[in-house]
Amino acid sequence: MEMPPPDTMVLSAKARIVAALHGLLPADAVISDEAETRAYECDALTAYRCPPLAVVLPRTTAEVASVLRLCHAEGVPVVPRGSGTSLAGGALPTADCVVLGVARMNAVLETDYDNRFVRVQTGRTNLSVTGAVEADGFFYAPDPSSQLACAIAGNIAMNSGGAHCLKYGVTTNNLLGVTLVQMDGTVVEIGGPYMDAGGLDLLGVICGSEGQLGVVTEATLRILPKPEGARPVLVGFDSNEVAGECVSDIIKAGVLPVAIEFMDRPCIEATEAFAKAGYPMCEALLIIEVEGSPAEIDEQLALIKTIALRHNPVEFREAADEDQAKRIWLGRKSAFGAMGQINDYMCLDGTIPVSSLPYVLRRIGEMSKEIGLDVANVFHAGDGNMHPLILFDANKPGDLERCEALGADILRLCVEVGGCLTGEHGVGIEKRDLMSVQFAPDDLEAQLKVKDVFDPRWLLNPAKVFPLDATASRRAA
Numbered sequence: 269m270e271m272p273p274p275d276t277m278v279l280s281a282k283a284r285i286v287a288a289l290h291g292l293l294p295a296d297a298v299i300s301d302e303a304e305t306r307a308y309e310c311d312a313l314t315a316y317r318c319p320p321l322a323v324v325l326p327r328t329t330a331e332v333a334s335v336l337r338l339c340h341a342e343g344v345p346v347v348p349r350g351s352g353t354s355l356a357g358g359a360l361p362t363a364d365c366v367v368l369g370v371a372r373m374n375a376v377l378e379t380d381y382d383n384r385f386v387r388v389q390t391g392r393t394n395l396s397v398t399g400a401v402e403a404d405g406f407f408y409a410p411d412p413s414s415q416l417a418c419a420i421a422g423n424i425a426m427n428s429g430g431a432h433c434l435k436y437g438v439t440t441n442n443l444l445g446v447t448l449v450q451m452d453g454t455v456v457e458i459g460g461p462y463m464d465a466g467g468l469d470l471l472g473v474i475c476g477s478e479g480q481l482g483v484v485t486e487a488t489l490r491i492l493p494k495p496e497g498a499r500p501v502l503v504g505f506d507s508n509e510v511a512g513e514c515v516s517d518i519i520k521a522g523v524l525p526v527a528i529e530f531m532d533r534p535c536i537e538a539t540e541a542f543a544k545a546g547y548p549m550c551e552a553l554l555i556i557e558v559e560g561s562p563a564e565i566d567e568q569l570a571l572i573k574t575i576a577l578r579h580n581p582v583e584f585r586e587a588a589d590e591d592q593a594k595r596i597w598l599g600r601k602s603a604f605g606a607m608g609q610i611n612d613y614m615c616l617d618g619t620i621p622v623s624s625l626p627y628v629l630r631r632i633g634e635m636s637k638e639i640g641l642d643v644a645n646v647f648h649a650g651d652g653n654m655h656p657l658i659l660f661d662a663n664k665p666g667d668l669e670r671c672e673a674l675g676a677d678i679l680r681l682c683v684e685v686g687g688c689l690t691g692e693h694g695v696g697i698e699k700r701d702l703m704s705v706q707f708a709p710d711d712l713e714a715q716l717k718v719k720d721v722f723d724p725r726w727l728l729n730p731a732k733v734f735p736l737d738a739t740a741s742r743r744a745a
């Protein structure tokens with residue numbers, strides 16, 4: 269029998285899937301035109317790109333379930349997507365996949381101030397969750413720097429954090445329940461509106477599972493009353509290591525600021541030029557914020573000042589008013605964007621014990637010199653969550669490869685000092701092949717078995733998180 273050429277086969281398979289998707293969703297919710305699918309070919313890890321077979325933008329849990337049922341029956345991989353701001357390639361498509369974007373699922377479904385929770389569809393952006401409750405004196409605590417754009421869906425998948433997570437914890441500490449659609453279309457409720465729902469802690473399994481176990485369509489989030497007041501302080505140092513020692517001493521003293529953020533000179537210079545935040549020019553800058561009543565703020569800042577002065581800072585400056593406080597945070601939250609304006613960069617995300625900060629910062633400096641690529645640092649220092657930004661030239665042959673090699677070495681260093689490969693950005697494709705640096709084969713196997721249970725055909729978010737060699741037999745099955 270004469271066979272059609274391979275391209276025709278691929279095309280006809282695509283046409284069949286697209287036609288079936290159109291049967292399930294309104295016309296504007298299916299994108300299959302190649303030019304339009306290119307808008308979904310990557311996330312914020314833009315070095316890797318691949319347009320998907322099709323994109324769907326459902327509006328309800330029932331629509332998500334119908335798409336997953338179809339893809340399950342047809343053996344089509346599905347890549348869940350929120351806003352596409354992942355820095356780890358978590359939402360990178362494969363050529364044969366359907367990208368399932370939840371961006372249109374952005375409604376607030378329920379608000380309960382007495383019990384302090386809000387229930388939302390997960391396409392809602394992080395900042396607009398606070399936006400929905402702040403007039404009534406509440407806020408949603410996890411605050412990734414990307415919070416204007418990133419969705420609760422991605423926050424849950426990556427267990428995202430932010431500057432203020434030192435005090436309030438990351439997403440998992442503020443998530444009460446989810447509606448999860450499994451790959452076969454089954455809809456399950458996990459957790460609920462109150463703390464510690466009964467049964468196994470499946471919420472802990474789902475949060476941080478990077479789209480491997482199901483598509484999260486609704487989430488119940490804890491909201492908190494806004495603090496009476498808050499004040500950031502800028503503390504400048506003439507070396508990275510000394511700033512690191514100061515952070516370690518503050519944490520050791522048992523003071524709990526809401527945030528301790530770190531920036532080194534390259535980041536300070538880029539951010540100042542971009543955001544005019546009023547930062548002092550020094551080698552390393554800490555932004556430390558405390559909150560509470562005016563008396564509590566004064567008491568905590570006095571203690572922090574005593575500790576900081578032991579390290580001979582070149583600057584110790586409290587925000588004089590609300591306007592200055594806002595500018596300080598605007599600067600910090602634009603730091604990645606500011607660096608991006610002047611350089612290509614790869615943003616790493618590893619976590620280390622806070623006491624190792626001075627050593628790790630010194631080693632990163634040495635490693636950067638050895639390989640000949642500059643590294644800028646801006647990160648959540650209070651919880652040891654490092655974000656070295658490796659600067660490179662994407663147009664220079666070999667630079668990306670050297671950048672990847674340095675990134676891998678820095679992440680190995682994080683594991684070596686007792687930390688881990690990721691603090692908040694997730695594993696995605698970026699750190700997939702380093703997972704065996706952190707996990708022994710049996711530890712990894714335990715995680716693979718969880719995936720087997722939720723997604724036995726391994727169709728969800730393929731080729732991410734788990735090293736390819738450890739999963740080859742499962743993916744082939």
Ligand SMILES: Cc1cc2nc3c(=O)[nH]c(=O)nc-3n(C[C@H](O)[C@H](O)[C@H](O)COP(=O)(O)OP(=O)(O)OC[C@H]3O[C@@H](n4cnc5c(N)ncnc54)[C@H](O)[C@@H]3O)c2cc1C
Nearest residue numbers: 350351352353354358413419422423425428429479484692
């Ligand atoms: C400038 C900048 C600053 C950043 N700052 C921070 C920061 O301070 N802290 C921080 O933690 N991160 C930060 N990030 C990283 C990123 O914003 C977070 O990882 C964010 O949570 C991703 O959300 P998203 O909606 O864009 O998800 P996407 O990028 O769309 O997807 C991320 C992952 O979630 C999965 N996923 C998406 N939707 C679903 C769903 N409905 N169900 C199941 N899985 C799903 C995807 O498959 C993918 O694996 C930053 C990124 C940028 C670009």
